[in-house]
Amino acid sequence: RNLFYLSSVRTTTFILKMSNSSPSTGVAVMHMQSPPVNSLSLDFLTELCIGVEKLEMDKGCRGLIITSVLSPKVFSAGLDILEMYGKSPERCGEFWKAVQEMWLKLYGSNMTTIAAINGSSPAGGCLMSLTCDYRIMADNPRYSIGLNETQLGIVAPFWFKDTMVNTVGHRNTELALQLGLLYKPAEALKIGLVDQLVPEDQVLAVATQTMTKWLTIPEHARQITKSMMRKPTLDKLRSNREADIQNFVSFITKDSIQKSLRMYMEMLKQKKA
Numbered sequence: 001r002n003l004f005y006l007s008s009v010r011t012t013t014f015i016l017k018m019s020n021s022s023p024s025t026g027v028a029v030m031h032m033q034s035p036p037v038n039s040l041s042l043d044f045l046t047e048l049c050i051g052v053e054k055l056e057m058d059k060g061c062r063g064l065i066i067t068s069v070l071s072p073k074v075f076s077a078g079l080d081i082l083e084m085y086g087k088s089p090e091r092c093g094e095f096w097k098a099v100q101e102m103w104l105k106l107y108g109s110n111m112t113t114i115a116a117i118n119g120s121s122p123a124g125g126c127l128m129s130l131t132c133d134y135r136i137m138a139d140n141p142r143y144s145i146g147l148n149e150t151q152l153g154i155v156a157p158f159w160f161k162d163t164m165v166n167t168v169g170h171r172n173t174e175l176a177l178q179l180g181l182l183y184k185p186a187e188a189l190k191i192g193l194v195d196q197l198v199p200e201d202q203v204l205a206v207a208t209q210t211m212t213k214w215l216t217i218p219e220h221a222r223q224i225t226k227s228m229m230r231k232p233t234l235d236k237l238r239s240n241r242e243a244d245i246q247n248f249v250s251f252i253t254k255d256s257i258q259k260s261l262r263m264y265m266e267m268l269k270q271k272k273a
């Protein structure tokens with residue numbers, strides 16, 4: 001099963017499938033395609049990390065746009081809840097390491113990264129968007145974005161919180177995280193959770209135009225600046241990875257938390273019925 005494909009230009013590394021090849025722009029587009037909701041499973045995260053690493057090593061690739069083929073509907077439903085429910089501690093640990101790896105790779109990327117958010121993007125989906133340098137969202141009030149972990153009875157870890165603080169500030173994060181808020185596009189724009197709203201059918205086109213502008217900035221200067229801004233946040237997790245994994249495993253395997261996850265999944269199913 002293809003979890004996503006990269007349409008990549010000016011690079012020879014592609015995952016699974018390539019489209020729109022053009023040797024001139026140096027931009028790769030990652031189209032997530034893991035039906036029904038692009039939830040971030042261990043397989044998905046592993047594949048994503050390998051793809052990003054290959055692009056990172058490709059000197060011809062300077063920009064990455066992340067988007068979803070499941071539009072209109074979902075950008076990413078966040079972490080795959082089934083990876084956190086009824087799994088052994090070992091498996092939970094392996095999963096969490098992959099979540100960390102995804103964040104470290106994307107937040108620490110040397111490339112210019114743009115999220116073309118063409119659907120809802122809760123929790124881990126929001127985190128993935130937040131790792132990018134710029135966020136463009138479809139102006140559709142049916143969609144929402146935010147770190148809604150408390151609504152599932154779980155707690156966003158410190159590096160989720162730090163990424164949010166770095167984007168929307170302390171007060172907005174405090175409200176967003178405690179209440180597990182999911183923001184409609186207009187509200188997300190107002191607090192700076194996304195940078196731009198565009199009509200649904202123009203998300204990828206505008207992301208591509210925006211990328212062209214970003215790539216006019218001298219590369220070395222932009223990369224050093226990005227690193228200067230993000231390094232302290234990245235280093236905090238880099239130096240605490242193992243403790244963070246242990247913390248996640250002991251938290252998520254608690255009976256009370258497993259019960260919350262089960263109730264949340266039942267609620268999702270009932271909503272559908």
Ligand SMILES: CCCC/C=C\CC(=O)SCCNC(=O)CCNC(=O)[C@H](O)C(C)(C)COP(=O)(O)OP(=O)(O)OC[C@H]1O[C@@H](n2cnc3c(N)ncnc32)[C@H](O)[C@@H]1OP(=O)(O)O
Pocket residue numbers: 036037039073074076077078079080081082120122123124125148149152154155156157248251252265268269272
């Ligand atoms: C210490 C722990 C820290 C953990 C940090 C992060 C946590 C997370 O990221 S947890 C994931 C949080 N995600 C959510 O709360 C989103 C839940 N999903 C939705 O709100 C909706 O599904 C969504 C708006 C994304 C899309 O809505 P619809 O298009 O209406 O789809 P459905 O709701 O009908 O869903 C289809 C199908 O997918 C299953 N699903 C949805 N989300 C997830 C998920 N995150 N993981 C696994 N599976 C998911 C949903 O149950 C449906 O399944 P079926 O009923 O079997 O078809």
